Amino acid sequence: DVKVTQSSRYLVKRTGEKVFLECVQDMDHENMFWYRQDPGLGLRLIYFSYDVKMKEKGDIPEGYSVSREKKERFSLILESASTNQTSMYLCASRTSGLAEATIGGTQYFGPGTRLLVL
Amino acid sequence: AQRVTQPEKLLSVFKGAPVELKCNYSYSGSPELFWYVQYSRQRLQLLLRHISRESIKGFTADLNKGETSFHLKKPFAQEEDSAMYYCALSGGYNKLIFGAGTRLAVHP
Numbered sequence: 076d077v078k079v080t081q082s083s084r085y086l087v088k089r090t091g092e093k094v095f096l097e098c099v100q101d102m103d104h105e106n107m108f109w110y111r112q113d114p115g116l117g118l119r120l121i122y123f124s125y126d127v128k129m130k131e132k133g134d135i136p137e138g139y140s141v142s143r144e145k146k147e148r149f150s151l152i153l154e155s156a157s158t159n160q161t162s163m164y165l166c167a168s169r170t171s172g173l174a175e176a177t178i179g180g181t182q183y184f185g186p187g188t189r190l191l192v193l
Numbered sequence: 194a195q196r197v198t199q200p201e202k203l204l205s206v207f208k209g210a211p212v213e214l215k216c217n218y219s220y221s222g223s224p225e226l227f228w229y230v231q232y233s234r235q236r237l238q239l240l241l242r243h244i245s246r247e248s249i250k251g252f253t254a255d256l257n258k259g260e261t262s263f264h265l266k267k268p269f270a271q272e273e274d275s276a277m278y279y280c281a282l283s284g285g286y287n288k289l290i291f292g293a294g295t296r297l298a299v300h301p
Binding site: 079106108110115116117118119120123125133165167169171181182184185186187 | 199202227236237238239242279287288289290291292293294
């Protein structure tokens with residue numbers, strides 16, 4: 076069974092704190108993604124990674140950074156948390172296999188981390 | 194610009210009624226489109242993708258390139274269909290571009 080796990084379901088942090096959100100997948104997927112999910116805005120891509128140590132900015136990277144030191148793990152970092160980063164954060168992964176790349180790959184999502192910044 | 198538009202935030206129907214969740218897209222190439230669903234307290238998961246031409250849980254979606262649409266349809270809604278539905282477009286680099294989502298509420 077496909078598994079994407081996220082380190083926390085709920086987090087409460089204070090403004091200015093450094094926040095780490097961890098995501099682990101056990102499917103040997105090359106691609107991993109971080110989204111934030113906000114009502115009325117849907118899912119917006121923050122960062123993604125297509126290989127170890129590789130990262131690309133998504134649509135809303137400001138205020139975030141990422142780390143991918145191992146294939147199975149993709150971390151999202153809020154260097155100095157702000158109240159406008161209060162949101163649900165979703166991690167996802169997908170393969171880059173030829174068949175998937177050809178027909179359109181499925182992204183597998185984690186359960187999400189609900190972050191509240193006070 | 195690559196964009197997905199879901200014009201309805203909320204769609205409210207009675208059990209047994211037909212359902213159509215609208216999705217329009219903007220994409221310059223050959224699009225790959227998906228519907229994802231999130232049931233209450235569950236993770237987001239793939240419902241169906243246009244290339245598979247499949248029916249999942251009674252839902253179907255047809256890609257209309259002329260109207261740039263990929264509407265999700267079901268002839269008879271069930272209460273267990275109540276969920277948040279997202280239309281998504283594959284936007285290169287294996288990325289997905291999501292719409293804002295439509296909440297479907299099916300009433301008994």
